[in-house]
Amino acid sequence: MYIRLLGACLLALVGCMSAHAAKPKGYSWQPLFDGKTLDGWRASEAPGSFEVRDGAIVVRGPRSHLFYVGAVQSHDFRDFELQLEVMTKPGANSGVYFHTAWQDEGWPAKGYEVQVNNSQSDPKRTGGLYAVEDNYQAPAKDDVWFTLRIRVEGRRVRTFVDDKQIVDYTQPEHPERPADMSGRVLSSGTFALQAHDPDSEVHYRNIKVRPLP
Template identity: 30%
Template structure:
């Protein structure tokens, strides 16, 4: 993991950190962008801030934790941390929004001097092999969580193999201890357990949904492992339905020239055979005034009609990887590993998103053919359903 962490750090001085292209294609996402606390929620009153590619927990303030706004189930999580001489912190996983995070989920220790559960341990569950870490230096921490199995490596050395069935799903968090300064950087995650929903050979498992108003109905085809679409409007939807999940896919918007930015989207929790229903994660790599932070029409990764992408990361004529996490009212999207949206539906529960209702029940996933100028390719579509707490 060392080379990966170092590469990510080199980008941290830029406007936002970036993942190496290969890592983004493998499904890694950044939980910390190197510059802001976007995608995080402070719980308990501790003081956190971002500076120079580092997420800092300051000594001031009471005990607490900084948690992701997106919950996860099975994953590999890697990060770097730096602590003081008697540093005491930890990494929480699968924790609930409310309650003590080490009780509702798990705490993985950062405290070398703990007599029973030193750094790398699953606190109150399984001790790790003891390691001595130099204070003031950066160290790598890797946690692999798959079902009820957990593995921890510190600086590339395996220190823990454990099993526990308590928690299957929840938030990731960083512990703040009053009087202790703790620093984290290069916080990245790869979801595990995803299964393909497109075999690269044909459209089995998918259904076309056309609209009578289409003068040029979309043409969906499969060639060379790519799902290709031209013309529109229309959509291609899954025969299976999903409510809470993580979806990853590669997309290429094929532009015919500087003024052409193909418009498409991925619809979530749609009603079967109903045209363009549910939530939409936009695909449109266009922005205003040469400023990627000013997306046109919500921009790639934006939640259409609800939250624009905070930055256009993708480019036309080049494959980009999109990660969509849907859990209850919460939707989050990453493009090439960079989080561009983070939205919680505040509306009353119902079945029609367009009527300002929060749709929480299972629905189809659809690929949009927007208009007669549509020209896109999709590949590597894979998904994992998320468990309930």
């Protein structure tokens, strides 16, 4: 009886260890920004709009986009959770793109933009999916760090600010988009930070991603 019970316990332990070992690596957080340099990132038409200061990427200057081109997932993400700490300055407008791709200039033609804007004249506020599922109430204040989290699973996109859900959007099987936004659909791709205009200053730090299996 004792030996039989011991054997059952050992089998259960081995099963638990095997399940743990088989846990997908996608569940672990991986940093995208080292806090010191822009290694792994590439800026488009106006590289001077981005600099690293006090452990953060400071975005201010003419229109430009800073694309992640690093080694994590070969900078190609489909299902994931992205988390950033963000601080907007008064009157700032920026955004975080996902499922996008490098382009030399212009607003990214591919992927979705998660708006970052708590007080600028554009009424679309932080956490909304720009021009798809907009948010019109600022969920955070200027000059205060907040956490922005984006989770994409299949056709479902959710955004959170300080763990408060802002958007829960499921893309239709055949989404209708205007011609100038035909690329605003789910696929796969990289991330990009937006420099919107010279009067907009936004800081990003502790940028990390958790690929989902």
